[in-house]
Amino acid sequence: MAAAQPGGNLGRHRVTAVRYYAGARLWGDIGPVAVDWTLVHQYGNFGTRRIAAWQAFAAQTLRIGTDKSAPRIGVHADYGSGGGGYTQGTLRNAYAPYGNNVYFSYGLFLTATNLIAVAPNVSFQPAKGVRASLEYQFAWRDDARDAVYRANYTPYVGTERVAGTAVAQLARAQIVYAITPRLSLTTRAEYLRAQEVLTRAGYRDSAFLATWVSFRF
Template sequence: MMAFPMTPASGETGAALQPPPYRLNRADEDYRYLRDPANRSDFWDPVKYVPLDGAGSWYLSLGGEARERYEYFNHPAWGQNPQDHGYLLQRYFIHGDLHMGEHVRFFSQLQSSLEDGRKGGPRPSDEDELDLHQAFLDVKLDLGGDSTFTLRSGRQELAYGTQRIISVREGPNVRQSFDGFRVIYRGGDIQIDGFAAKPAQTNRHVFDDGPDNAKALWGVYSVLPLPLLPKGNIDLYYIGLFRRQASFGQGTARETRHSVGTRIWRTTAPLDYNFEFLYQWGSFGKGDISAWTAASDTGYTFGALPLRPRIGLRADIASGDEDPANPDLQAFNPLFPKGAYFSEAGLIGPVNFIDLNPCVDLHLTDHTTLIFDWDFFWRESTRDGLYNSALARVRSGRTSDAHYIGSMPQAQLFWDIDRHLSFTAIYGHFFAGRFLKESGPGEDVDYVTTWLAYKF
């Protein structure tokens, strides 16, 4: 898939005859264009902009979404987990966005995520009956021209770059949010964020998600134009992480980790690309951390051909621990990555891996895309094990010296039925490689998921 830039904060969208698409983070939407009655064409427009004063600078915007999802695994975890015959996942959001003039805003969002029928019960990111997902206050200052500075405090979603490091965790049933503070600068093509936060817990019951006081996240993320490359951009960032108890192949200990990285990207057809490089250092128990990752995603779209095919190649690598008996740690930590990092199946997570993933995207219509890809996986270090998408180690690295983990071809269909309703269907088959067969059950995995989502 193509890389996307850091999601900008809300801003003036200008008049538009057609409603804009919904954003990944619903807090990034702006409905001031509905001040003009001529722009009100959608069924939900009466609740998207509810003026509270004569001038229209005080207004309320309401919205929500529902996702009904089915998942099926044959030989989950390559035969290691109880056999599933399919289960249902449901997710619901409702939000209110109150603008008190041009400079003060309060946004609040509730989330309900439910699971039904999974053998072994719900995974940690499957179920959260009802909780406060976002609730923050914005104070925005105009700096002149199109430059603004916003102070944000409260519970909020964070998502940067292609969400390899910090994400909203869209794939799993329960999305991720954070409790903390954020400063946001927007000026022309320049975007700079500073943040200090703790991840919100994901607990199963009603209004029981407090801040996770055993973890802390802080940093600065910037997006800048790159004039040397036509329509190119560059991200520069520093991110700090503290975890009171972090687990890797060599054990569990206190972790303080610092990450510096850069991302060079372009999304404009016909050539799109995304290159990201990151280095980490810090401490793990009594040892020192030295870890790294490099990622690339390059594609070319043949716009003049039928179905406008995009041919792409993704290649990634992340370091693994070199010696579990040595207190120093070389395993990469992806911090808070998107749950569907390589695929919606979530079998493999972004720790100690090498992957090569050719793909082709076919645009069946303007609103329907069919993607075929085949992902091949190896371990970067044979001294470290295999981790899943939740960053938990699922196979020890001590029972096999094989690099090759296996491969997974997939077919993915994305259909935007209209602005509100979308349908997705995915099938993948994981061919277990030598490492999986030597380290435990090594069955091939069949995976099917499909969902219907509605937003307003």
């Protein structure tokens, strides 16, 4: 797969890039264990610079009980390489033109560029028709010389100039209530606790809350 990339999304450089993607995915259930693993290598050219980037996503859960609705505990570990947004030479910033950034942050505070994230989680059904999930995510940056990036691939200005690797800790909760087979109510809440990289650049904690109703025709 190839994708054109606007260079303004990576640090101070503005050129057009052509990026190729080669990867593999393994997913499925093995008894009570569910796994979903993806590995992607990105290569190509960013103007006259070579691209060499990686993304890896590993999610796994364990069902506690024999029923399909039994609680699950799990952890997902995610990696998006970083480096080159504010330096010369090979560009190692990972970039995905498609994807679901809600996976990294309900408030779209983070994306899989210059990111290392580990998130233990649990999901369960507290009542009939209700599904709940809780998660606590730890986030670091891969390259301390590069910025922290938002979901739209723009940098948090100033993070490229401060020392440190710890970016944030995120507490997250989601509740989905199936009112009818076609009607559901979803609530998501998230609190981002800014760590050394964000605080040194002048950023603070942030909270996100959203509720919406979905109807399937």
